[in-house]
Amino acid sequence: MRRTIFEDEHEAFRETARGFLEREAVPRGDAWEADGVIDRPFWRASAELGLVGFAADEEHGGAGLRDFRFNAVLDEEVVATGARTDAFSLTNDIVVPYFTDLASEEQQARWLPSVTTGDAVIAIAMSEPGTGSDLRAIASTATWRGDHYELSGSKTFITSGIQADLVVVAAKTVREGVDGIGLFVVPATADGFTRGRKLEKIGRKAQDTAELFFDGVRVPEADVIGDPGKGLxxxxxxxxxxxxxxxxxxxxxxxxxxxxxxxxxxxxxxxxxxxxxxxxxxxxxxxxxxxxxxxxxxxxxxxxxxxxxxxxxxxxxxxxxxxxxxxxxxxxxxxxxxxxxxxxxxxxxxxxxxxxxxxxxxxxxxxxxxxxxxxxxxx
Ligand SMILES: Cc1cc2nc3c(=O)[nH]c(=O)nc-3n(C[C@H](O)[C@H](O)[C@H](O)COP(=O)(O)OP(=O)(O)OC[C@H]3O[C@@H](n4cnc5c(N)ncnc54)[C@H](O)[C@@H]3O)c2cc1C
Missing domain, CATH: 1.20.140.10 (Butyryl-CoA Dehydrogenase, subunit A, domain 3)
Known part of the structure; x- marks a missing residue:
């Protein structure tokens, strides 16, 4: 049956994505699997072509394409060409929306330009060694210290965790008047942030997956996404x-x-x-x-x-x-x-x-x- 959901612009995007992935991703697949990560020059080239963070507004380096059909086209082409990476779906479908839909204009202006150039790899850290399905039970905490939060806890199974430059971290907010989970954005350069092992998986071997540790990481209030009690x-x-x-x-x-x-x-x-x-x-x-x-x-x-x-x-x-x-x-x-x-x-x-x-x-x-x-x- 002919599919009816796509317009000419989606099909043009499909052609662009397919050609690029066939040329640049497919030949690198074995090397990526051996290394357990995809390479940065590939990611930057993907971004240059507009395949990374295209939902961001133009002034933040995106194309303002908040139309999931573009995401779907790219996901389909990753599979169709056999490009061995989850980085597009993780970035565009899963993490970028936390910035484009929930972060303030000031935060978007700080974070998205480096995402859309491929310079900042992003990840989201919800799951912990002790809990995955039951997100309400997460043990990581972000404790208010008067002018910043102090984030502590462990995360595991984090896709792109080895490469990530910016991590959206879910943690229980400990602050008077706040009852709930918050989303805290942590740069990999922050003191107290460390990465654990690159986890050995039975599949998706080109995609890095990692444990992440936060030991008293200082998170300014300006790096909290939305309301600190509404993360869930x-x-x-x-x-x-x-x-x-x-x-x-x-x-x-x-x-x-x-x-x-x-x-x-x-x-x-x-x-x-x-x-x-x-x-x-x-x-x-x-x-x-x-x-x-x-x-x-x-x-x-x-x-x-x-x-x-x-x-x-x-x-x-x-x-x-x-x-x-x-x-x-x-x-x-x-x-x-x-x-x-x-x-x-x-x-x-x-x-x-x-x-x-x-x-x-x-x-x-x-x-x-x-x-x-x-x-x-x-x-
Ligand atoms: C390759 C990979 C990449 C991942 N990437 C990320 C990432 O980027 N960021 C992130 O935050 N997380 C990530 N995850 C974590 C993933 O989301 C969790 O593994 C998943 O949510 C399950 O949590 P768990 O592993 O703790 O299993 P558990 O919650 O311990 O569950 C174990 C088993 O018990 C079952 N179970 C639990 N509760 C119930 C119930 N109420 N009724 C019936 N059965 C139940 C589950 O279905 C499962 O079969 C990734 C995982 C993998 C394997």
Whole structure:
């Protein structure tokens, strides 16, 4: 079915992104996986082309493109080209909105210009060693000391944590008259900020993920995003876009796996015929490709809703858990259809299978997504 959500400007952006990623990201993939990080010159070149922080206003180096269809196009092209980085979705879909939608004009003018040139890599630190799903239970604290906050605590699983220059940190605010969590922006140069290990993951190996430690970090009041007691509300506001981003990636990933696998099962023979022509395999692929087409329609509908500000947290949660589970079923079946070759690193399906697993965990686990949907049913 022809997709109807994109205009000419989105398709032009797609062409630009695809050409750039094919040229600049794909050849670097193996090196990035070996290093466990993407390189800065690539990130700066991406920014120069307008692929980083394009939602920021023009005076802050962006293009004022607050239209999630551009984000979706870029997420899809990262998957379609096989560019091995989460940095675009993390930056554009997840972290930049905390600046563009919630930070003051003065803060945006201080932070966004270096983000949009690629000089400042950004990250968001919510999860802690002791808690991930239950954000209300975070133990990091930001204690008011009369003219600044003192931030202490540990964070873990932080995407881009090794490279980050600027981290949005969720911490419990300890200040008279404030009851809640705040969002504190910490530069990596701050005294008391240290990075832990680059975590060894089973997938997404080109993307750095780290532990971060804050030991009495001084945070001026000017570096708090919004109200110091409303961080949880801000996260709840922004998490639907994060979850939609994952659904967009899930469908694109599943489509790509099916395309690769269809080629494979038409060429690989067993018992004198292409393996795809055995009824068991033909039916499996028919079912999965139909499910992916249905997922595509639904996610396009969610993108449309997000563009006009109507996507609800419940809809985003449903889209996230359903599509990421479909994604993993597709990957697993597609890997199986590759036989032993599917288990070999040199076959793309092997990496895609590994990379897809985390989608059911991060951004809120799929169990938590079901809780959000279930509670909305009045249960
Ligand atoms: C590769 C990667 C990148 C990440 N990037 C970031 C990042 O950039 N920033 C960040 O802040 N975090 C990040 N995370 C953390 C991620 O969001 C958390 O791992 C996730 O929210 C789950 O938290 P947890 O790991 O503490 O699991 P837990 O909360 O301990 O959950 C463990 C299990 O219990 C289940 N469970 C918990 N509560 C319930 C319930 N009420 N009902 C049913 N089941 C339940 C969960 O679904 C899960 O299966 C990342 C994680 C990974 C793996």
């Amino acid at each position: 509300r801000y996260m709840m506001r922004n998490l639907p876009q994060e979850r939609l981003s994952m659904a967009v990636t899930a469908v694109a990933h599943a489509e790509k796996a099916l395309a690769i696998t269809l080629d494979y099962v038409k060429e690989r023979n067993a018992f004198g015929r292409p393996i795809g022509t055995f009824q068991a395999n033909r039916h499996a692929l028919a079912e999965l490709s139909t499910e992916v087409a249905i997922a595509r329609s639904h996610v396009d509908r969610c993108i449309d809703a997000q563009v006009v500000g109507e996507l609800t947290p419940v809809e985003a949660a449903g889209a996230k858990f359903w599509t990421t589970e479909l994604e993993f079923r597709v990957m697993d079946r597609c890997l199986q259809l590759h036989g032993g070759y599917g288990y070999m690193e040199e076959y793309e399906i092997a990496r895609m299978w590994r990379d897809s697993r985390v989608q059911r965990i991060y951004g809120g686990t799929n169990e938590i997504m079901r809780e959000i949907v279930g509670r909305d049913l009045g249960l």
